[in-house]
Each structure stands twice: as C-alpha cells, then as structure tokens.
Amino acid sequence: MRPMILLPPGSVNSYQGGGFVLSPGQAHEMDRFIRPFDTERDTLYIPQDKWSQFFSEPWAMENLPREQSEVTGVSVVKKAIRFALPEAVFWDPEMLELLPGHRQMWFDDPAKFFVIIDVQPEYISLAEQDSWSWEMEGTEMGALVWDMTKQEFVFEQGTETLDEEHVALFARMEEAARVNLREGMIENVCEMLEIRLAYAVRRQGL
Secondary structure, eight states, X not given: XXXXXXXOOTTOOOBTXXXXXXXXXXXXXXXXXXXXXXXXXXEEEOOGGGHHHHHHHHHHHHTSOHHHHXXXXXXXXXXXXXXXXEHHHHTOXXXXXXXXXXXXXXXXXXXXXXXXXXXXXXXXXXXXXXXXXXXXXXXXSEEEEEETTTTEEEEEEOSSOOOHHHHHHHHHHHHHHHHHTHHHHHHTTOOOOEEEEEEEEEEEOX
C-alpha cells in the first residue's frame, strides 16, 4: 500500500475522534478529511504558506479561553504523525531552525518527515475528492537519520537505487541539516528524526 498525502486545504482538517486543526475558527468554516486520518498510512502535508501558522498555532491555542478552545475542537495530537514539507521550506534556514523545538509542541515524537521535491500537492476540491488523490513515490531512496550518540545526521542507503543527481541532493540536504537542524536537535534533546525525499504523484481513486 502506497503512503498517501492528505493535503490540508485553506483552513484545514480534522480526523475522527478529535479535532486536528492548523488554524482557529468555527467548525462549520473548516474543511475536513473525507475519511479518518490513518496515522499508519497517511502523511500530513503542510503547504509553504501554512508553515508559519503551523509553528505558531500551539501558542495561540494555549492563550484561548477554555470555552472557546472547546468550541473550535482544537486538540494537539499525542501520537507520532508523519508529515511532509515543501522543499522550499527545507532550504529556508530560518524555517528549518524552528522545526526541532516546534515539533514537540504538536507531536510527542514524529519519527520522520518527508521533503517533497519538484511538483507540490495542490488543493483537492470537494467535487474531485472521490476521483483522485495525492500519493508519494521515491521514499525508499535513503534517509538522513539523527544519531543521538554522535549528535549528527547520518545518511542511510535505502532499497531504491540512487543516481548521481539524488546522491548530490542528499549531500546538500545533509549539509543543510547539519547547519540548520543539528543545534536545535541537541538543545531540545530530540532522540530521533528521519528525513526522507519524496515525489508527489496524482493518482486516480482514493
């Protein structure tokens, strides 16, 4: 079964059993997943224009009165969720430096995230949700894995063959992680993090 990307539209989504939102608002104003979010299968994609909002949301929710928080259905997820980010975010030092500290505000311990290369997922309209979806390919080329003992990211070869282009891309990513992620990983005592490449592919059906 291929991993699936569920794209959060405009002001975002929820999954069955509790609200998961990236922006405050009334429930009727929010788009929702068309099926329950499957933490074993699905990946939450955060578009580039939503990352600042994603980072700041936990603090905004903490400052809401209890009754308003209950109305909006906001709930921080207390389980590992895989999420994906645009490559533009990964190459942005200011954004990348924030990730180790902010990830603990949203998730207990997300074990991995995916950097979406080239074409980025687009919003799926309500009229199209029954006919196609976004999925990921290329996730098994390899990964940058945080080694807490060495306090550095180490590249681990995957099952897919790497060409020269992707070898160079992983080397560039490893340098970006060393410069912009390493210090935050140490300061926040992050035990694990796995960074993988992925390509977003449009598929027919769900």
